[in-house]
Amino acid sequence: xxxxxxxxxxxxxxxxxxxxxxxxxxxxxxxxxxxxxxxxxxxxxxxxxxxxxxxxxxxxxxxxxxxxxxxxxxxxxxxxxxxxxxxxxxxxxxxxxxxxxxxxxxxxxxxxxxxxxxxxxxxxxxxxxxxxxxxxxxxxxxxxxxxxxxxxxxxxxxxxxx
Amino acid sequence: xxxxxxxxxxxxxxxxxxxxxxxxxxxxxxxxxxxxxxxxxxxxxxxxxxxxxxxxxxxxxxxxxxxxxxxxxxxxxxxxxx
Numbered sequence: 001x002x003x004x005x006x007x008x009x010x011x012x013x014x015x016x017x018x019x020x021x022x023x024x025x026x027x028x029x030x031x032x033x034x035x036x037x038x039x040x041x042x043x044x045x046x047x048x049x050x051x052x053x054x055x056x057x058x059x060x061x062x063x064x065x066x067x068x069x070x071x072x073x074x075x076x077x078x079x080x081x082x083x084x085x086x087x088x089x090x091x092x093x094x095x096x097x098x099x100x101x102x103x104x105x106x107x108x109x110x111x112x113x114x115x116x117x118x119x120x121x122x123x124x125x126x127x128x129x130x131x132x133x134x135x136x137x138x139x140x141x142x143x144x145x146x147x148x149x150x151x152x153x154x155x156x157x158x159x160x161x162x
Numbered sequence: 163x164x165x166x167x168x169x170x171x172x173x174x175x176x177x178x179x180x181x182x183x184x185x186x187x188x189x190x191x192x193x194x195x196x197x198x199x200x201x202x203x204x205x206x207x208x209x210x211x212x213x214x215x216x217x218x219x220x221x222x223x224x225x226x227x228x229x230x231x232x233x234x235x236x237x238x239x240x241x242x243x244x
Contacts, residue, residue, distance in 0.1 A: 005226055005229065007222045007223065007225060007226030007229075008222075008223075008226060010222055011219040011222045011223060011226075014215060014218060014219050014222075015215065015219060018211070018212065018215045022211075038208060039204060057204060057208060060205065060208055061208050064208065064209055064212050067212075068212060068215070075219075099215065102214070102215060102218060103211050103212075103214075103215055106210065106211035106214040106215070107211040110207070110210045110211060110214075111207060111208075111210070111211070115207050117204075117207055117208075
């Protein structure tokens with residue numbers, strides 16, 4: 001049995017997870033629930049001009065997400081055509097969860113904590129919401145890691161059929 | 163059609179809107195000034211998590227190539243079919 005590489009599939013999944021996770025954040029937290037916008041702690045959307053300013057940065061954030069998804073699909077296509085790459089479903093799902101969690105963790109750490117561009121649910125108890133967001137990101141990373149480990153079974157040459 | 167000033171006044175009172183119209187000269191000028199405000203910084207801040215993902219996947223690609231990458235020769239299903 002020769003080991004097959006899963007790196008390209010994990011890498012594709014990470015891009016897909018980051019892009020789709022970003023879209024989830026933008027659609028659910030920015031637009032549907034309207035908890036925050038991209039720069040809502042810097043320029044709170046309390047008038048039309050500030051709202052348009054936040055809309056612009058929400059749009060650019062979604063543009064980044066769109067490129068991440070396109071890159072993920074392209075990387076997946078390239079990976080599927082590479083020799084010696086294990087096309088394992090748990091590995092891809094794990095990579096996506098890992099990407100979503102890693103994206104949320106970086107976004108939470110950089111944009112929420114370090115730069116204070118926005119907070120998950122601004123107002124009283126916003127730190128609790130921000131820390132909960134980071135904890136959720138760690139859970140996603142752990143779940144992704146576990147799924148990738150489970151996919152390791154599919155990375156060996158199948159036994160010859162008798 | 164006459165603009166209903168009372169509507170804008172009521173809205174401003176209710177939700178704190180100001181009557182900045184992006185299509186009028188004053189509003190557009192203010193809008194352009196806002197756009198130029200920390201644009202590069204904001205772009206880097208919004209893009210930072212994606213840069214982190216780029217570094218992570220670049221690292222995985224380096225490891226894949228370092229481990230031999232194309233040395234593995236098992237064909238994928240479509241290649242096997244060919």
